[in-house]
Amino acid sequence: MDIASILVVDDNDGDRLLAKFAIEDAGITDKIFFSEDGKHALDFLLDYDNNKNQEGEKFPPTLIFLDINMPRMNGFEFLEAYEALQKDSRYQSVVVMMLTSSIHEKDVEQSKAFSSVKEWIAKPLTEEKVHQILAEIF
């Protein structure tokens, strides 16, 4: 499956770096976008026309790796806003939640309410985990 691009949303620069390495090592795409919080990510997505012009086929991102605990707008707040966009056929990215703790937390339960969330992965992101995700989703 060809992944056009991936968006990584995380407030921690170390974690963004790890995600970048993991995705590059997995070699599944050559375009990675980064956002430091939910607001930035939402604004990025909403700025459709500009980004479409700039990135073409690589926008909007196929996959969004979403952290939960972020300032300004956290993961769930982003999801609520993003859920509203689902009616728009342009926004069909698959969201993967990145979790600090084990995957059996109430975060998982909460996120199940959102149709865009398809998978959960425990941090830190690694090459193997990325492959696993892809196998699960596609």
Place this chain on the structure above:
Amino acid sequence: MSDIKKHVNPTQFYKRPIDLLILTLIVAFVLLVYMSWDMYKNNQESISTNNYNLQVEDLKGLITYYDEVLTMSARMASLTGDLIWEDRYNQFVTLLDDALAKAQSLAPESYTSQLATITSEANNKLISMETHALAAVKNNDTRKATDIMFSSAYRKQKDIYKKGNTNFSIPKQLDLRLRQLKHQIVYLDEVLTMSARMASLTGDRSWEDRYLEHVPILDAAIHEATQLVIDQLEKERVSQTAEANEKLIAMETRAFDLVRKKRPGEAQQILLGKEYEKQKLVYSSGMEEFSALIESTIKDTNQIEKIKTKRKIVLIFLMIMITTIVTLLVIRHVQLAENELARQNRDLERKTDELESFAYSLSHDLRAPLKTIQGFSQRLQKKLLTENNQELSLYCEQINKNALRLDSLIDDTLSITRSENLAEDYSEINFERILSEIQMQFSEINRENPVAFKVHFKHKKSLFSQQTRINQIFANLISNSIKYAKSAEHNPYVEIETENLSDDMFEIRIKDNGIGVAKEQHDKMFSMFFRAQSSVSFGSGLGLHLVRKNVEKLGGNINFNSSEEGTEFIIQLPQTT
């Protein structure tokens, strides 16, 4: 945080009012016992009085009857000469004697006085006359017999006897007796006075007989009445009245004497004289006071009874009031204590919730940077391995191990606080999902020396339980199997089986062929922070403790056996629905 420790000791609210209530109840009980005893005593007294009255009445009747039988038998014998009447007489004489003896024994002491003696004297005289008459009949001298039996002497004794007989039916109640005596005294006094007057006016000697009959009766009555009110009598007054009485009797006797000597006029003079008047006055006023005293004694007795009863009623009423008040007090205290307890419980719940959310966010905040550390150190280790830098690689390994250790410690600590308070709904457990998630979760730690998963879900009826707890149980046990697995040539595996033992019992078995736990350590297996081997790097030592806690919270039980060949855990859980 420290005020979580302060817990309510409910008993200190209850103690004092309950002690008071117990005390009140004891007092009420004692009072009840006393009242019952009092009632019983009164009842016994009234029964005994009743019995006494019945017996007395009975004897009176019998004596009257026997007496009549004796008189008539003797008279019949004297008239008919038939000795059959003597047999009848003899039969009844013994009966009469017995009855009279019984009557004597029943009568109160004050009565066994002159009156009793007089009556029994009369009785003896009658019997003697009757015996003589019967003897005469035996000798065929019926004339003599009838003379005796119908003589005036016989009739006289009969009268005396009759009077004495009616007088022995004496009631035991003091007030009744006093009234009786009072009237008797007044009546007898009249009889005596008038007999003397009649004798002096008519010259008829039969009045003297009447007088003499009644004097001892009056004496007996006065004597008995005096005994009954003796504590309240003024000695001075008593002797005054007694003196007057003696003088009157002397004057009356003198009058009778004169009548006998056929000098009635002189007799009249004495009885209508000033001296007689004077003594009569003294005597009368003395007797009036005496009479009044008797009445007041009667009144006092009644008063005392009334007061006693009133007191008892007041006491009962008071006890009821006090018991009610104290009970209400206790109830109020209990309510207050319960309210306080409820309040403190709510407080405690709130604090527990706060603690849990604190632990949760703390764990999250602690782990986030830890994950990042782990991420980079893992990458570093990979790079160092490819560059063949053993030394730095070793350093990295240590960083990894300890980060992992810290991670599971945080996780387990959080789990412990959660497992106490988890109030998750029961839902159908999807074992396949749990296993696949765990395999993914442990893919990292299972990479070096992979442990094979052998899964046999043999159950037909689903388990309804708390998802999170089941997850934790599996995760902890399986991670242990991975940690304590033998090397690759032993083909390490972990076998997971589920089964319905019965309609209401679900069994989970998790078995491995790892290094096992030594027998000496078995009883410490489930204790907090127990770790069998320090060589196994990660693991907080809370794992098995958590497993057992979770099993217990689900109402189940857990057993294990372990040797060098491996370890097996057997968990039994109740199946609801």
